[in-house]
Amino acid sequence: MQSTQKNIKNNDLLLEVNNLNVFFNTTDGLIKAVNNINLSINKGECLGVVGESGSGKTQTFFSITGLLSNNGYCKGSAIFKGFDLISSSKKERMKYLGKSIGFIFQDPMTSLTPHMKIGDQLSEISIFHDNLTKKESLKRALEVLDIVKLPKSRNLITSYPHELSGGMKQRIMIAISLMCSPELIIADEPTTALDVTTQSEILNIFNDLKNQLGISIILISHNIGVIAETSDNIIVMKDGSIVENGSTYNVLTNPQDKYTKLLLSCIPPWLDV
Amino acid sequence: MKNEATNILTVDNLKLHYSSAKGFFSKKEIVKAVDDISFNLLEGETLGIVGESGSGKSSICRLVLNLISKSSGKITWFDKDLDTFNKKQMKEFRRKVQIIFQDPYGSLDPRMTIGSIIKEPLDIFNKKFLKKEKEKIITELMNDVGLSNELFNRYPHELSGGQCQRVGIARAIINKPSVLICDEPVSALDLSIQAQILDLLKNLKNKYSLTLVFVSHDLSVIKSICDNVIVLRSGKIVENREVNDLFRNPENEYTKKLISSVPSPIPLKR
Amino acid sequence: MRLLKKTDNLEMSYSLKGRSLWVDARRRLFQNKAAVISLFILIFISIISVFGPFFIQYGFSDTDWSSIYQPPSLENGHYLGTDGNGRDLLVRILHGGRLSLSIGVIATFVSVFIGVIYGTIAGFFGGKLDTFMMRVVEILYAMPYLIFVIILMVVFGRNIYFLFIAIGAVEWLTMARIVRGQTISLKEKEFIETSRALGQSNTLIIIKHIIPNLAGPIIVYITLMVPSVIILESFLSFLGLGVQEPLTSWGVLISEGSREMETAWWLLIFPGSFMVITLASLNFIGDGLRDAIDPKEY
Numbered sequence: 001m002q003s004t005q006k007n008i009k010n011n012d013l014l015l016e017v018n019n020l021n022v023f024f025n026t027t028d029g030l031i032k033a034v035n036n037i038n039l040s041i042n043k044g045e046c047l048g049v050v051g052e053s054g055s056g057k058t059q060t061f062f063s064i065t066g067l068l069s070n071n072g073y074c075k076g077s078a079i080f081k082g083f084d085l086i087s088s089s090k091k092e093r094m095k096y097l098g099k100s101i102g103f104i105f106q107d108p109m110t111s112l113t114p115h116m117k118i119g120d121q122l123s124e125i126s127i128f129h130d131n132l133t134k135k136e137s138l139k140r141a142l143e144v145l146d147i148v149k150l151p152k153s154r155n156l157i158t159s160y161p162h163e164l165s166g167g168m169k170q171r172i173m174i175a176i177s178l179m180c181s182p183e184l185i186i187a188d189e190p191t192t193a194l195d196v197t198t199q200s201e202i203l204n205i206f207n208d209l210k211n212q213l214g215i216s217i218i219l220i221s222h223n224i225g226v227i228a229e230t231s232d233n234i235i236v237m238k239d240g241s242i243v244e245n246g247s248t249y250n251v252l253t254n255p256q257d258k259y260t261k262l263l264l265s266c267i268p269p270w271l272d273v
Numbered sequence: 274m275k276n277e278a279t280n281i282l283t284v285d286n287l288k289l290h291y292s293s294a295k296g297f298f299s300k301k302e303i304v305k306a307v308d309d310i311s312f313n314l315l316e317g318e319t320l321g322i323v324g325e326s327g328s329g330k331s332s333i334c335r336l337v338l339n340l341i342s343k344s345s346g347k348i349t350w351f352d353k354d355l356d357t358f359n360k361k362q363m364k365e366f367r368r369k370v371q372i373i374f375q376d377p378y379g380s381l382d383p384r385m386t387i388g389s390i391i392k393e394p395l396d397i398f399n400k401k402f403l404k405k406e407k408e409k410i411i412t413e414l415m416n417d418v419g420l421s422n423e424l425f426n427r428y429p430h431e432l433s434g435g436q437c438q439r440v441g442i443a444r445a446i447i448n449k450p451s452v453l454i455c456d457e458p459v460s461a462l463d464l465s466i467q468a469q470i471l472d473l474l475k476n477l478k479n480k481y482s483l484t485l486v487f488v489s490h491d492l493s494v495i496k497s498i499c500d501n502v503i504v505l506r507s508g509k510i511v512e513n514r515e516v517n518d519l520f521r522n523p524e525n526e527y528t529k530k531l532i533s534s535v536p537s538p539i540p541l542k543r
Numbered sequence: 544m545r546l547l548k549k550t551d552n553l554e555m556s557y558s559l560k561g562r563s564l565w566v567d568a569r570r571r572l573f574q575n576k577a578a579v580i581s582l583f584i585l586i587f588i589s590i591i592s593v594f595g596p597f598f599i600q601y602g603f604s605d606t607d608w609s610s611i612y613q614p615p616s617l618e619n620g621h622y623l624g625t626d627g628n629g630r631d632l633l634v635r636i637l638h639g640g641r642l643s644l645s646i647g648v649i650a651t652f653v654s655v656f657i658g659v660i661y662g663t664i665a666g667f668f669g670g671k672l673d674t675f676m677m678r679v680v681e682i683l684y685a686m687p688y689l690i691f692v693i694i695l696m697v698v699f700g701r702n703i704y705f706l707f708i709a710i711g712a713v714e715w716l717t718m719a720r721i722v723r724g725q726t727i728s729l730k731e732k733e734f735i736e737t738s739r740a741l742g743q744s745n746t747l748i749i750i751k752h753i754i755p756n757l758a759g760p761i762i763v764y765i766t767l768m769v770p771s772v773i774i775l776e777s778f779l780s781f782l783g784l785g786v787q788e789p790l791t792s793w794g795v796l797i798s799e800g801s802r803e804m805e806t807a808w809w810l811l812i813f814p815g816s817f818m819v820i821t822l823a824s825l826n827f828i829g830d831g832l833r834d835a836i837d838p839k840e841y
Contacts, residue, residue, distance in 0.1 A: 027574065052463035166326075195325035195490065200534040222464065225493075225536030248540045266468035267538050268497035338740050367742035380733040383564055384755040393751075394741045428563050444737070 012043040014184055014216050015064075020076035020086075022056065022063045022240075033059045033072070035240040041233075043183070044214040046206070048231030048248060050224060050263070056240035057220050061186050065103055066093055080184070099129040102177025106189035108169035112161040118172055119157030126179045137179070144175040147213070148205055167198035174205060185209065186218045191226055199226070206230050224267060228252055236260045281484060282314035282337070282370075282452065287346035289332050289508075306332045308508035310346075314452065319478065319485040321499030321516065323492060323531075328505040330488045334456045337486075338372055339363070368398055371445035375457035377437035381429040388425040391415070391443045398448050410447065417480070418443045419473060435466035442473065446481055453478075454486040459494060471498055492535050496520055504528050564836075568759075571835040578831025581824035588821055592640030601631035603638040604789040615809050624809040626799070635791050636814050642792040643818070646707060646776045647769040653711025655765060658718025659757070663749055665719070666726025677723065680716050688713040696784050703786055706779070710772055721764060725757050759836035766829035770822040777818070793818045 022034035034056040041047045051057040063074035064085055078085045080101065085093055097103075105111045112121060122144070123137035132140065142152045148171040150156060161169060170190060177185055187206070191199040207230055209215045221227055227234055227248065234251045236244040236259065244257040255261045289307035307329045314320055324330045335341045337348060339355060348355040350366055358366060374380040381390055391411050395402060402410075412422050418439040429437055438458060445453055455474065459467040475498065478485055489495050495502055495516070502519050504512040504527070512525045523529045572578055596603065606628045613625040615632075623632040665676040695709045729735060730753075738748050777794025779785040786792045793814050800811030 027571070052465065196492065196534040197325065197530055200536065203536065223536065224464070225538045228538050228540040229536040252538065252540050263464060264538070266464045268468070268471070268493040335736075340736060340739055364742045367740060370740075372737065372740045374733040374737065376733055380737050382734045382738075382752050382756070384758075386563075393738065393743070397742055430564065430567075431562060441737070444741075 014041050014043050014045075014081065016040040016077075016079045017060075017064065018077045018079070020060065020063065020074060020078065022059050022068065022072060022074045024069075025071040025073075033240055034063065034074070037076075037240075037242055039235060039242070039245070041184070041216050041218060043216055044210060045233065046210050046217040046219060046231040048227030048234040049218065049220045049237060050222065050227050050234060051237035052222060052263075054239070055237040057237045058188055060237075061188065061218060061220060065097055065101060065186065066090065067103070098125055098177075099180040100183050102180075102182040102185040104170075104173050104177055104185065104187040104190045107193050108166055108173055109193070111173050112169055114161055117158055117160060118164075121161075122157075122172070122176055122179060125176060129180045140179060141175070144178045147178060147209070148172075148175045149201075150175070165198075166194055167201065170194060170198075170202055171205065174202075174209075178209075182215060184216045184218065186220070188220045189222070190219070192221070192223070203229050224252070224264070236263070278315040278317055280313050281316050281351060283311075283347075283349040284313075284333075284337065285311050285347040285349070287311070287333070287336060287348065288344045289329070289336060289341070290344045305508050307336060307343075310508075310510055312503055312510070312513060314484060314486065316451075316484055317482065318500045319487055319498055321495040321502040322486065322488045322505060323490065323495045323502060324505030325490060325531075327507065329508040330490075330505055331456055332508075333505075334372060334454050334486070334488055338367075338370060338454065364398075368394075368448050369450050370452045370454065371448075371450040372454040372456060373438070373441045373445050373458050375460050377434045377441065377461060378429055380441050381437055383429055386426050386428060387420075387432070387440055390429070390440060391447060394444060394448045411443075414443045414447055417477070419469075433466075434462050435469060438462065438466075438470055439473065442470075442477065446477060446483070449481060450483070452484045452486065454488070456488045457490065458487075460489065460491065467494070474498065492520075492532060504531065568832075568835040572831050575831040575834065577827045578835075581827035581831070584820060585824045585828065588640065588817065588824075589644060592637045592644060595637040596634050599631065599634045599637075601634050603634045603791065604630065606630055614807075615813075623813045624807070626803075626807070626810055632796075632809065632813060635796060636793070636817055639791045639793045639796050639814065640817060640821075642703070642786060642790065643773050643776060643794065644821075646703075646710065646792070647773045649707045650710040650714065650772045650776075651765055651768045653707065654713075654715035654718050654768065655761060657711070657715040659722050659754070659761065661715070662719040662722025663726050663753055663757070666723040667730060667745070667749055667753060669727070669730075673723070677720075680719055684716055692779060693784060696779075703790070706776065706785060710775055710779075713775075714768060714772060718761075718764065718768070721760065722757060725760055726753055729753055729756055763829055763833045763836060766825055766832055770825045773818070773822065 017037060017039045020034060020037040021032065024031045024033055037056075037060055039047070049057045049060070059068070059072070062068050063072070064078040066085070068074065074086060076086060080096060083092075083096065085096065112118075116124075119138055119141055122141040123132075123134060126132045126137040126140055127134065130137075138157065141157065145156065146152050150168065150171050161172075164172065170193075174185075174190075190206075191202050194202065203226060206217055206219065210217055210230075217230070219227060219231055231248050234245065234248045235242050236251065236257065238259050244251055244255065244260045251260065252264065255264055287307055287310045288305070290303050290305050292301040292303050310329075310333065312320075322330045322333065332341070336343050339348075350370075353362075355366070388408075388411060391414065392407055395407050395410065399407075412425070415422055415424070420436060420439050420443065424432065424436070429440070432440070442458075453474075458474070459470050462470060471494065474485065474487075477483060485498075487495065487499055499516050502512075502514060502516050503510055504519070504525070506527050512519060512523070512528050519528065520532060523532055610625050611628070615624040623636065625631055626635070661676065661680075665673045691713065692709045695705060695712075699705045735748060735752055738752055743751075773793070776785055776792060777797060780792055780794030781798040783798075786795050788795075796814035797811065797818065800807075800814055804811050
């Protein structure tokens with residue numbers, strides 16, 4: 001992990017993952033989905049995780065946040081600000097998840113409860129974690145809506161998810177993860193289900209979160225363009241292992257690993273800058 | 274150079290409107306999925322149709338194939354109106370214009386073997402062929418699309434997404450169509466597989482002298498394979514131009530925004 | 544620790560012969576202990592019902608006035624005792640089993656046959672035809688089926704063949720609804736659309752693509768419908784509308800047994816247990832099949 005330590009603004013270690021392994025018990029036997037992964041992320045840094053389907057990129061971060069399905073279990077450690085997320089109990093972990101660590105999923109259409117108003121869905125989390133009153137949390141909700149560049153209107157707070165477009169829903173998802181002022185946001189394919197124009201707006205928001213609020217972001221994506229536009233450092237995964245890591249610029253302009261080279265050669269030629 | 278090519282398919286003022294009632298008593302609202310679209314398809318070209326979700330690009334594919342019926346407009350196939358086709362002519366048209374879909378697994382019947390899936394069009398159009406002949410055609414075609422013959426008796430769920438897409442392509446071209454419509458053929462695939470399928474389509478296009486209609490939301494894919502591009506937005510054509518011309522100097526504001534939104538894989542030095 | 548054993552397995556089991564979804568489903572079914580045990584019990588009960596009576600010295604209608612209401616005993620050969628007419632209970636249970644099981648199977652197939660044809664046509668062609676066909680089903684649903692069956696029995700007389708038809712005619716409604724729903728969701732699948740684009744005729748699309756893909760839910764539903772038909776038959780027999788003496792079914796036996804429960808407990812307990820075991824087995828098999836055929840559902 002030497003190379004990841006370069007070109008970052010400050011050196012506060014936020015999350016450190018050591019020798020992480022993830023297994024699944026299936027009817028076909030034990031499957032190893034993630035193989036001995038080490039990674040670290042500093043404050044205010046954006047880490048891009050690239051890999052094709054089945055590379056274990058999602059399962060790595062599901063295991064850290066305790067989102068693995070019932071037949072999965074993991075070994076190793078994930079130290080978040082001196083606290084091991086993996087060996088701790090569910091109750092202890094809940095103090096961090098949703099509060100200091102936000103999670104954003106791929107599909108904004110199904111990530112919101114259809115029967116609850118946007119405002120209620122936003123305030124729910126800060127009432128739970130920060131013991132705010134309903135009124136205070138709605139005030140906070142208006143603040144975060146401003147951060148994700150949605151109009152701070154009462155209209156939005158009282159509307160239901162089906163009244164919003166995909167891009168707006170994804171912004172609401174980001175807003176929910178921002179409610180408790182997190183230090184780390186893990187975004188799993190946050191723009192895959194969205195159109196290109198919406199995608200670029202969402203990526204701008206991510207850049208703002210990182211640059212203005214100093215929030216660390218782990219961005220999981222199969223789209224190298226998305227990673228290139230946002231992340232400082234990059235991890236390339238294949239079959240559950242990290243094949244290459246380093247600063248985004250170095251890895252993408254001068255790849256060392258055979259698989260990374262292959263992956264980059266597959267990108268259709270885009271406008272040469 | 275394109276001007277000399279023959280015009281094989283013409284679409285004039287094609288519309289697909291349907292009404293949706295919001296409530297029992299409220300007034301019906303008309304949704305214009307495809308709104309007044311006209312374009313020509315020239316022999317041998319690859320026509321790209323690009324648009325975001327809800328722009329009506331999939332509806333156009335299905336309208337051209339007569340899988341759904343249009344509200345108004347005219348589709349002409351070699352100077353003949355599609356509406357005037359009788360059953361036999363329609364069948365012949367279906368043989369000449371084929372489609373492959375986005376979902377590689379969804380477009381294959383899960384209960385059929387790969388061999389019988391590819392064979393289906395032969396059973397429809399070449400009933401007189403012997404079993405042996407059919408098998409020979411299929412195995413040759415499987416080689417052409419890069420599928421091992423060992424897969425003949427396997428089932429779709431045992432294949433990878435890329436392999437399934439190759440099966441779909443083989444089935445589409447077995448009767449030597451002249452037009453192949455590709456509805457987001459690589460969107461569900463991984464990057465490396467995507468490149469392979471695009472290469473395959475380019476090769477098959479030359480080998481079988483196909484005319485391709487390539488529908489995608491991905492501008493970089495469109496740019497790498499198409500000759501001419503139609504940019505769609507909410508059912509309307511925004512721009513219809515030669516591909517390099519379009520990408521170098523887009524005229525329409527929406528096209529400009531679309532092109533500038535694509536994240537570049539070349540990172541800025543930080 | 545083996546890395547990604549799943550893909551390893553795939554490579555190793557690589558053969559020219561494909562593994563169809565049915566083979567997969569069978570493998571999953573045989574992993575389900577409850578379903579496998581139930582399957583064996585069901586096969587055992589069917590075999591003894593069909594062949595058992597040939598090996599018993601008493602006929603199902605032989606009366607023996609010297610041994611009325613005999614409790615079960617090993618000495619006189621009435622292993623499960625006798626009824627008020629001195630008839631051997633074991634042979635009557637087995638005979639009743641023949642009838643109950645065959646009513647279950649035949650009536651189910653009648654209803655599946657009508658239901659599948661009706662449902663696929665309504666679902667596949669859709670539009671006004673679908674609306675009309677489904678309104679008909681809804682109207683028939685609204686008719687109290689018991690009265691419907693009673694009328695049939697009264698008009699055509701108490702004939703067991705009419706019993707088959709009457710029950711089948713009632714049960715097909717549910718089948719038609721299920722098949723229609725499944726057909727509509729299948730119709731939207733891209734492989735059906737491709738088939739239409741290929742120029743395949745509607746009839747062949749239904750036969751080649753729709754029905755094979757409906758087979759899973761239909762099979763599951765059959766295993767759950769057989770027990771409900773057996774119960775329906777018992778109910779009708781209990782009311783005196785079913786099978787007539789000296790013929791018998793489990794329902795008739797239970798109905799008779801319940802009347803003499805206090806004096807001759809065996810007349811209720813034994814037929815009752817046969818029926819309960821059979822129905823439970825069928826339900827376990829149905830559950831097992833559902834999980835095996837569509838593993839995503841649970």
